[in-house]
Amino acid sequence: MIRTYVQIKFVVEGWHAWKDAPIEVDSLKPRHRHLFVIRAKIPVSHDDRQLEFFLVKNFLQEALLKRFPKGEFRSFSCEFLAKFVLEDIMVNYGIKKDITVSVSEDDENSAIVEC
Numbered sequence: 001m002i003r004t005y006v007q008i009k010f011v012v013e014g015w016h017a018w019k020d021a022p023i024e025v026d027s028l029k030p031r032h033r034h035l036f037v038i039r040a041k042i043p044v045s046h047d048d049r050q051l052e053f054f055l056v057k058n059f060l061q062e063a064l065l066k067r068f069p070k071g072e073f074r075s076f077s078c079e080f081l082a083k084f085v086l087e088d089i090m091v092n093y094g095i096k097k098d099i100t101v102s103v104s105e106d107d108e109n110s111a112i113v114e115c
Helices: 023-028 053-069 078-095
Strands: 003-014 032-044 073-074 100-105 108-113
Touching: 003 053, 023 032, 032 053, 053 078, 078 100, 078 108
Parallel strands: 003 073
Antiparallel strands: 003 032, 032 100, 100 108
16 A cells, blocks of 8 residues: 655744753753754645645744744654654644654654654
């Protein structure tokens, strides 16, 4: 069986802090900046641009920045942010399965959520 997906990628400048960081990485305790790279893989049922890349990207980017103005992610982790993006896709597009979202800090280490 062939499955078709669209994949969206965008970058958001953001700030967060991890107040409970272990001593080995205590530099993560104060507020610090990252470029959060968000990728979303979303299933589609046909190959005639069912979901337009730019429209999906703009929706997801605006939804994230509406929830967290100026990229102030506070103490939220990549895992937490990925869940927000996944839920936005589910609610806005009515898709309930086969979605993958990853959020990385500076396009290095990522958290991945799937449904």
